[in-house]
Amino acid sequence: MKLIIAVIKPDRLDYVKEELYKADVNLITVSEVLGHGRQMGITEVYRGVKEMGNLLRKIRLEIAVNEDFVEPTVRAIIKGARTGEIGDGKIFVLDLGECIRIRTGEKGNIAIG
Amino acid sequence: MIKVIRGFVAAVSLIITSFAAFAQESAASSVSAGDTAWMLISTALVMLMTIPGLALFYGGLVRKKNTLSIFMQCFILMCVMSLLWVVAGYSLSFSPSNSFIGNMKWAFLNGVGAEPYADYAGTIPHSLFMLFQMMFAVITPALIIGAFAERMKFTGFLTFMVLWSFLVYFPVCHWVWAIGGWLRQMGALDFAGGTVVHINAGIAALVAAIVLGKRKGYNNKSTPPHNLPFTVIGAALLWFGWFGFNAGSALSANGLAVNAFMVTHIAAASAGLSWAIIEWIIVGKPTILGTATGAVAGLVAITPAAGFVNAASAIAIGLLVSVFCYIAVAYIKPFFGYDDSLDAFGVHGIGGIWGAIATGIFATKSVNPAGADGLLYGNPKLLLIQIAAVAITLIYSGILSFVILKIVRSFVGVRASEKDEAFGLDLSEHHEGAYTMLE
Numbered sequence: 001m002k003l004i005i006a007v008i009k010p011d012r013l014d015y016v017k018e019e020l021y022k023a024d025v026n027l028i029t030v031s032e033v034l035g036h037g038r039q040m041g042i043t044e045v046y047r048g049v050k051e052m053g054n055l056l057r058k059i060r061l062e063i064a065v066n067e068d069f070v071e072p073t074v075r076a077i078i079k080g081a082r083t084g085e086i087g088d089g090k091i092f093v094l095d096l097g098e099c100i101r102i103r104t105g106e107k108g109n110i111a112i113g
Numbered sequence: 114m115i116k117v118i119r120g121f122v123a124a125v126s127l128i129i130t131s132f133a134a135f136a137q138e139s140a141a142s143s144v145s146a147g148d149t150a151w152m153l154i155s156t157a158l159v160m161l162m163t164i165p166g167l168a169l170f171y172g173g174l175v176r177k178k179n180t181l182s183i184f185m186q187c188f189i190l191m192c193v194m195s196l197l198w199v200v201a202g203y204s205l206s207f208s209p210s211n212s213f214i215g216n217m218k219w220a221f222l223n224g225v226g227a228e229p230y231a232d233y234a235g236t237i238p239h240s241l242f243m244l245f246q247m248m249f250a251v252i253t254p255a256l257i258i259g260a261f262a263e264r265m266k267f268t269g270f271l272t273f274m275v276l277w278s279f280l281v282y283f284p285v286c287h288w289v290w291a292i293g294g295w296l297r298q299m300g301a302l303d304f305a306g307g308t309v310v311h312i313n314a315g316i317a318a319l320v321a322a323i324v325l326g327k328r329k330g331y332n333n334k335s336t337p338p339h340n341l342p343f344t345v346i347g348a349a350l351l352w353f354g355w356f357g358f359n360a361g362s363a364l365s366a367n368g369l370a371v372n373a374f375m376v377t378h379i380a381a382a383s384a385g386l387s388w389a390i391i392e393w394i395i396v397g398k399p400t401i402l403g404t405a406t407g408a409v410a411g412l413v414a415i416t417p418a419a420g421f422v423n424a425a426s427a428i429a430i431g432l433l434v435s436v437f438c439y440i441a442v443a444y445i446k447p448f449f450g451y452d453d454s455l456d457a458f459g460v461h462g463i464g465g466i467w468g469a470i471a472t473g474i475f476a477t478k479s480v481n482p483a484g485a486d487g488l489l490y491g492n493p494k495l496l497l498i499q500i501a502a503v504a505i506t507l508i509y510s511g512i513l514s515f516v517i518l519k520i521v522r523s524f525v526g527v528r529a530s531e532k533d534e535a536f537g538l539d540l541s542e543h544h545e546g547a548y549t550m551l552e
Contacts (some may be wrong), residue, residue, distance in 0.1 A: 010178075011329070011535040041534070044544050044545055045544040045545060055551070085532075
């Protein structure tokens with residue numbers, strides 16, 4: 001079992017979701033986050049005062065999958081999120097220790113799908 | 114530098130004192146205190162319609178990254194159009210000269226003072242009539258914003274608006290409302306601006322939506338509004354301000370103003386209810402966005418008719434406008450696939466066209482002897498005149514708006530870059546954001 005965490009551009013979310021559905025990945029958690037990488041943020045100005053390096057809005061996806069779904073999921077995220085520009089984001093793949101479905105108490109691989 | 118500032122200050126004080134002297138000279142006796150008080154209030158009410166009324170109405174409908182761009186566009190139009198009106202707009206729109214456009218004799222409000230100008234409004238100062246009309250010149254271009262929301266470059270926006278005012282608003286305003294204007298002489302009725310304001314802006318909006326193209330990722334579905342309470346407050350402020358817009362168009366605190374006030378309210382109420390019922394039947398639940406949109410459509414439709422129709426007609430006009438506008442936004446727009454993002458054409462264009470035609474059907478001299486009888490009162494000719502006025506406005510404003518947008522696109526550009534659109538216009542065009550996620 002793996003936990004896939006991806007940070008993407010907000011306006012790519014729709015495309016990523018579309019690609020994930022195509023890859024038969026339907027279980028996804030989405031949150032709005034702030035951050036920046038090499039893009040180094042943006043400039044904002046309030047009453048003449050410039051603020052540099054402000055954090056950018058990003059979308060964070062969390063998807064828990066069984067081993068054979070790791071590659072398709074990663075490929076779908078890349079396909080949906082890539083624009084080729086700096087700031088497209090990153091994907092992290094982590095080992096997942098346990099997964100429990102609250103409703104039934106099922107554990108492990110069966111609880112993920 | 115200091116010399117320049119001193120010179121400027123001297124010039125400004127000279128202008129102010131000469132205005133003051135002028136005002137004292139002509140404290141006219143024909144001015145009615147009651148009419149003047151009502152028209153001052155009405156003018157302020159119409160101002161409220163653009164900011165914050167329309168700004169909130171539209172601002173709530175966009176995605177949150179574009180909220181401020183809508184507010185800014187509405188706000189800057191209040192600044193820019195007010196000044197244009199003073200410098201040349203009022204004179205070009207209202208000074209009697211030929212039947213197509215005014216001349217420059219009232220430029221910089223020269224000769225527009227406390228003395229009433231009886232051909233327009235005999236009981237209020239001429240300058241008050243000018244101010245009331247100024248607020249119309251502000252809100253009309255602001256209505257178009259809904260069509261190109263979330264994707265227009267700010268420089269292109271400003272250039273388009275200035276050109277549009279000179280080439281479309283001032284002439285059409287002159288045709289319909291000025292002494293000698295040719296649509297006015299033709300006998301077309303437009304009490305408070307159905308043709309000049311709503312059809313004019315509505316068709317320009319449709320053209321703008323088509324010329325600018327769809328928003329990135331637009332898939333014939335509206336993006337979810339980011340703050341519906343904003344939109345509802347905006348619609349309520351529009352409703353409130355519309356009392357000034359329509360009842361103020363009587364230019365006097367009299368029975369005609371009260372009739373306009375009454376039918377305005379009745380039409381808005383009928384249309385809001387009607388839209389809710391349509392949704393209930395078609396999609397299963399009535400929505401507040403639909404109800405608020407319906408009310409605004411009702412206000413649009415009653416605008417040209419407010420001084421010519423009675424309460425029963427207002428109910429019919431209101432109930433039906435929601436049907437037409439609903440068809441326009443729910444079926445026609447997706448069918449053709451144009452991205453009129455906030456339905457400026459669907460509500461103001463379609464609602465305005467229905468209002469102008471409805472005036473030709475329901476107008477009666479029993480409400481306003483200075484008006485005319487419509488189809489239901491035995492005069493089908495008025496309906497034909499109204500349809501002709503609608504068609505002329507659609508054609509003129511449609512073609513000119515298209516040409517202006519093409520010109521602006523070649524010289525300044527109209528569309529924000531793909532990257533700016535993705536970031537949102539708040540950050541890309543104005544370097545500020547409406548909301549923070551972290552303090």
